[in-house]
Amino acid sequence: MKIMPNRLDRGFYLYQKEFEDKALEVLRSGWYVLGNEVKCFEEEFANYTGAKHCVGLASGLDALWIAFRILGIGKGDEVIVQSNTYIASVMGITINGATPVFVEPDEFYNIDASKIEEKITDKTKAILVVHLYGQSCRMDEVVALTKKYHLRLVEDCAQSHGAKFNNQMTGTFGDIGCFSFYPSKNLGAFGDAGAIVTNDEKIAEDFRVYRNYGSEKRYYNRVVGTNSRLDEIQAGLLRVRLSHMKELTEEKIAIAKRYDEGLHNSKIKLPTVREGATSIYHQYVIKCSERESLIQYLTEKEIGTIIHYPIPPHLSEAYAYLGYTTGDFPIAEDYADTVLSIPMYNGMTEEEQTFVINAINKF
Numbered sequence: 001m002k003i004m005p006n007r008l009d010r011g012f013y014l015y016q017k018e019f020e021d022k023a024l025e026v027l028r029s030g031w032y033v034l035g036n037e038v039k040c041f042e043e044e045f046a047n048y049t050g051a052k053h054c055v056g057l058a059s060g061l062d063a064l065w066i067a068f069r070i071l072g073i074g075k076g077d078e079v080i081v082q083s084n085t086y087i088a089s090v091m092g093i094t095i096n097g098a099t100p101v102f103v104e105p106d107e108f109y110n111i112d113a114s115k116i117e118e119k120i121t122d123k124t125k126a127i128l129v130v131h132l133y134g135q136s137c138r139m140d141e142v143v144a145l146t147k148k149y150h151l152r153l154v155e156d157c158a159q160s161h162g163a164k165f166n167n168q169m170t171g172t173f174g175d176i177g178c179f180s181f182y183p184s185k186n187l188g189a190f191g192d193a194g195a196i197v198t199n200d201e202k203i204a205e206d207f208r209v210y211r212n213y214g215s216e217k218r219y220y221n222r223v224v225g226t227n228s229r230l231d232e233i234q235a236g237l238l239r240v241r242l243s244h245m246k247e248l249t250e251e252k253i254a255i256a257k258r259y260d261e262g263l264h265n266s267k268i269k270l271p272t273v274r275e276g277a278t279s280i281y282h283q284y285v286i287k288c289s290e291r292e293s294l295i296q297y298l299t300e301k302e303i304g305t306i307i308h309y310p311i312p313p314h315l316s317e318a319y320a321y322l323g324y325t326t327g328d329f330p331i332a333e334d335y336a337d338t339v340l341s342i343p344m345y346n347g348m349t350e351e352e353q354t355f356v357i358n359a360i361n362k363f
Contacts, residue, residue: 003343003352005304008183010347011248012190015240019190022236029232034212037235042195044242048162049169051177051197053204056230057211060158060180060194064092066228067154067176067196068126070206073098077125079154082111083312083332085130089156090313092178093128100322102314104331108274109133109285109339113141120145126152131160131170133308134186134282135273139165139173146174154178159282161187162249166276171197181234186249186282187241193234248346249280255348256281262357267294283308284344286360291338294363298342301359306341 012019026037038056046054057063073079075097081089083102093100101119106112109132116127127146129137146153153174157163160170161179171177181193198204209216214225241248256271256279263270269287273279285308288294295305312332314324326333343356 001352001355002302003304003356005306005341005343006184007345007347008188010345011188011241014347015244018240019237022240023233026233026236032232034229035232037232037239038230041230041235041239041242044239045195046197048242048245049171049177049197051169051172052199053201054195054197055204055207055211056235057194057196057207058228058230059192060156060178060182061088061091062211062226062228063176063178063180063194063196064088064128064154064156065095066207066210066226067178068092068096068098070203070210071126071152071154071175073125073152076123078121078123079126079128080111080116080119080124081128082130082132083314083329084109084309084335085132085156085313086158086309087313087316087318088158088180089128089130090319092154092156094319098125099123100313100319102324102329102332104329105132105335106138108135108272108277109335110135110137111142113138113145116142116145120149120151124149124151126154127174128154128156129174130156130158131163133271133279133285134159134163135271135279136160136163136165136170136277138274138277139168139170140276143173158182158185160280161185161282162245163280164278172199175200176203181238186252186280187238187245189234189238191234193230193238194228195230251346252281252344253279255344255353256284258350258353259284259342259357262354263360265361265363267363268360281344283341285339285341287335287338288340289338291340294340294360297363298359303356303359304343307336308339308341310336312336
């Protein structure tokens with residue numbers, strides 16, 4: 001049995017006719033940019049998250065860097081972010097000339113809220129939280145800090161569509177919630193796509209202007225913007241998947257529960273969920289000090305895995321100019337050396353799950 005770490009085709013086949021019918025509907029409409037599908041998706045996704053506004057964009061990275069641009073955060077400003085995130089989170093900060101200030105993660109792989117305050121300076125303008133792997137950060141403590149120090153709060157929700165903290169959806173705690181709909185996400189498109197949600201009407205309007213060349217009215221440009229528009233086909237296909245998010249999320253949670261109950265190996269540390277939070281299991285991430293041996297063992301059994309992520313941002317070549325060296329963020333570096341994502345996808349069969357469980361237990 002060959003098991004890939006992810007199977008995007010399975011998610012397509014679950015609702016094949018609906019996806020195909022929607023694609024043909026959009027193609028036959030003759031309207032392909034900023035039309036009814038984008039408008040409806042924005043309304044439906046805002047309603048899903050509980051936010052007042054949603055603005056569709058071309059990618060999750062665009063959501064991040066445009067967010068800081070609109071908030072006026074740039075050169076000379078500092079933004080606090082966790083040290084073990086995907087590099088796109090950091091790029092959202094640095095594309096604008098601002099400086100990332102790293103904070104170590106906690107046992108749940110998210111920013112350690114208890115370590116944020118010591119990193120706040122008079123240059124700090126915002127906190128960027130990343131709800132990594134599908135689980136919410138400790139948002140009560142983070143929100144309290146933003147209020148105490150009058151900081152902006154941006155949420156990177158690329159992996160947390162539908163995750164909650166104290167029954168509130170991620171993306172709705174701060175000024176802006178940034179989402180990626182990359183195909184592998186729980187709410188995945190069939191290409192690149194992204195969005196933001198916000199409760200601030202002006203921020204929403206600024207995004208709508210900025211994503212469309214800085215134009216409020218065709219050929220009348222208010223600012224130097226960009227081209228970052230969610231296209232009609234992707235919006236339509238996202239609407240189909242969004243209508244099934246409840247069952248899709250429940251399926252992933254059920255797979256994770258089966259892993260939780262079935263995996264028993266002293267060499268393997270399983271993921272846990274913090275009190276008050278929910279996880280939608282974008283990834284099921286285990287921790288193993290013998291990771292390379294485990295990867296080789298699973299590869300021989302034709303079980304695919306992915307490392308999320310092998311190089312923490314502070315040690316990447318792209319951010320060498322920040323001057324960090326090995327040992328500066330030991331928890332993030334330990335995670336980079338030991339975490340491993342095992343197969344987790346919608347449409348995964350019980351037989352496949354059992355095969356993975358038995359293989360890992362025998363390692």
